[in-house]
Amino acid sequence: MSDPVQENPECLDLTNSHLPNLDTVTLNANLKLLDLTANRLETVDLRILALEGLQTINFRQNLLTDVSCWSSCSSKGVLEDMEFRDNQLTEIPSLSGFTSLRRIEFSYNQIRSIASLSELQGTSGLEELYVASNKVTEMVGISHFTQLRVLELGSNRIRKIENLEGLVNLEQLWLGSNRITHIEGLLSLTKLRKMSVQSNRLDHISGLENCCALEELYLSHNGILKIEGLATLSQLNILDLSNNRICKVEGLESQAILEDLWLNHNLIPSLDGIEEGLSPVLGALTTIYLEENPAVKDKASYKAKMKEVVPKLKQLDADNV
Template identity: 45%
Template structure:
């Protein structure tokens, strides 16, 4: 799944422009320092990035509210509650913040974000949030929104995110794909581990990466118009037939493992396909595989077919290597 860029900050307590303890430092990384508060920490006024990941913070130090140059702020993996995060809404000096990470805390609702006018990345994954109520106040400048591993039952209040490129709502309680039609710049949509039965992309055509793993799909209908798709993940559903794929000519990765497939269909025209995951289905025979994957026979480098009846075929690996001359991996076996 997509990871936020906040973890890619500089080394502990050092800035790009100075050594440890240097007041000219602009990046302060205090990851995994077991801090319960910041009383012993100096916060230089010109900080642009502050990373407090993996500590024991249960409140926000008010000095952070005066760091007017701050662009990136991470409280990932702490003990922040709804009450503890309240001061954020009045820290007007941080109005130019571009990245805010509250991932893996104890939030039950979306915090008040309306003071942040330039926000690009907002991450509240791995909390206990039970609704997207409040996300409508998040700036329409947003490009990445992460709300995975919460208790959200409905996609709502996202209509204004016209610049959004990544939406992560995996591991929630979603039953319906809806209210996506305004997200015309969306490139990645992650909806794995929900309760979705029907694909509805609301007319979006620019998506490049789409995950609906571990849902309740029984059909592949609904992807036909997504001609920009490069990666499609549909494992662990109840899909019985491969269909609606022939128009996805840019597809490089297709994962339909752990479904109810009995044959390989509708991908013969996919000339860019590199990774094909078909394991844990009910595909009986290797006959027809060559024709089914004809368009990408030279391009395919990874193929998973294990835990299908056809994987018990004599000379299984040798047969597949003959069909796909440039294959580098069959199931867990690698080839040089």
């Protein structure tokens, strides 16, 4: 049976066709969806630029190096979803006049700046922006995206969290694998539910005071010395502080509904006082990781102790309990 997507004259899915170009492909003038994932395209076919009703375009996993021509496409007023993930781009094209965009994806390229996104002044409806795994150094050109819900800028070269004041509806912020030394600039992010600043250069936790809706917080692989700065985060369900320099379980007084706590690969010297440190979260805690701490020497006594301390324990490190 043929793919039902192909039977729709408004949709064309050429995923994994390994095409070097579209010379042998007929492009219906009424196309609304065009998926070109996993081909070998080096340029944008000019016929695509002429499509006036295109709502979704996907160039993922191709060989594009320059898509500046995209600035002149005829679907500016209706295009909602645009993906150029995993190509060889060094720049984001001018997107002036694109008024209907809801989702933009430029991850896994060689892009150094996202400043050109400032040209999307008329696109207040943008909800998802992905520019991970590039060479971006600054968080610029994004402050006007008031309806943005997801921002992914992980694996770049960003040193400072900034220009987020207008992103009052942001729900997810992904900034892992950058060069950030402080958590800051989040005062207006009261709807933020998920945040990652993993693999950065943090040595303390602060700046999260207004993020009272946070449910998941990922801070692993930093240089954090102490569990602190979480007093207002009463909605936390997952807290990942693995691979840091923490010596004591503390600072969890407000985390009454915390279910997952990751503290493996830290410097906790012993299990003395562990029950007191975990007491605020024992009503909900089901998963805890403590392996690769000095405290975890005798595996048998460690497991017995944690089963005694954590009444609802279901998972200890990688083992089901």
